[in-house]
């Protein structure tokens with residue numbers, strides 16, 4: 422079939438998914454990226470590399486992560502079967518360790534000595550510091566001083582794991598300034614350092630590479646799900662920030678046209694500029710951080726400020742492959758607000774005993790809406806990208822009065 426051929430051959434040799442992706446960078450960097458691409462394409466075929474990564478996934482991360490039938494939630498919502506791919510049970514608590522280990526092993530095989538990255542809330546920083554520790558590489562994480570103040574537990578984790586956390590106090594002292602600083606440091610010595618991008622974004626080959634490392638999620642799930650139910654899922658759901666956990670689940674299923682696939686973006690506080698990060702729903706094609714994608718941008722093409730209660734989802738761009746899948750109509754991109762995500766956070770906690778990350782709670786919230794429209798014989802497979810330990814203090818501070826009043830627990834979901 423034409424459409425499935427298109428999906429499986431992406432990206433092309435220049436890193437394009439349809440019109441998206443590519444390499445919009447200065448010449449010096451273009452050469453460095455071409456070298457990384459060549460090394461990666463060789464190394465990914467190397468049986469030693471493949472078995473070393475597979476062994477880490479199995480014995481270190483704890484893969485395969487289970488697929489779990491959420492029977493109580495399914496019943497409550499009308500009977501369609503809801504299943505979770507439990508990436509929250511991975512070592513370090515989310516899917517990010519999958520690509521961080523891949524990138525660290527690749528860097529090591531390329532002879533690099535140090536991993537460099539920026540981090541916002543610290544999730545990518547912690548996963549990368551973990552991968553650096555296990556592979557024996559040095560690790561520098563650039564982080565805005567405002568974020569360092571806000572995300573103390575993750576800063577402490579990175580330090581304990583042996584990473585250097587380098588404070589960035591320029592400008593607003595948050596993620597954007599941290600990206601700029603990390604990038605400057607990388608360009609000073611690209612020979613011994615490796616810039617490890619934290620999602621399926623950035624210039625070629627990163628969207629392809631990070632996707633390849635995350636594919637394990639869907640590859641496992643397809644076998645686990647069919648073994649549990651005797652069939653393929655009817656629907657897939659995952660949250661989309663840059664898009665790595667979503668593409669990781671979706672890739673193995675893209676060829677099955679009968680499966681409906683949903684990516685969930687944050688509509689935050691509403692649809693005014695600066696209040697959301699619903700890039701695919703409201704953005705237009707543009708260029709950010711060296712690649713072309715849907716982008717929330719102003720008249721001049723500069724990225725707009727974004728907001729989500731889930732810091733892993735507030736990025737004004739999105740992976741080029743998602744941009745392409747949207748245009749092809751293969752994946753539908755929907756939105757969930759901050760309040761809906763928090764409600765789903767409590768629903769899953771109280772019905773299933775699983776506290777999800779606020780990012781993953783967006784996927785759960787959309788699943789709750791979708792399940793109510795489905796017949797009992799239909800199924801939904803949801804990527805539960807991470808656990809919510811990191812979010813509990815924030816949620817209690819801002820939503821505790823509503824969901825955990827002192828005289829008893831209020832039930833989060835209308836049962837009607």
Ligand SMILES: *Cc1c(COP(=O)(O)O)cnc(C)c1O
Pocket residue numbers: 515516517544619620621660661662663664665666667733734778780781806807808
């Ligand atoms: C970082 C993060 C995300 C968002 O990143 P993607 O690349 O879109 O997957 C989602 N869930 C969790 C738990 C995260 O830590």
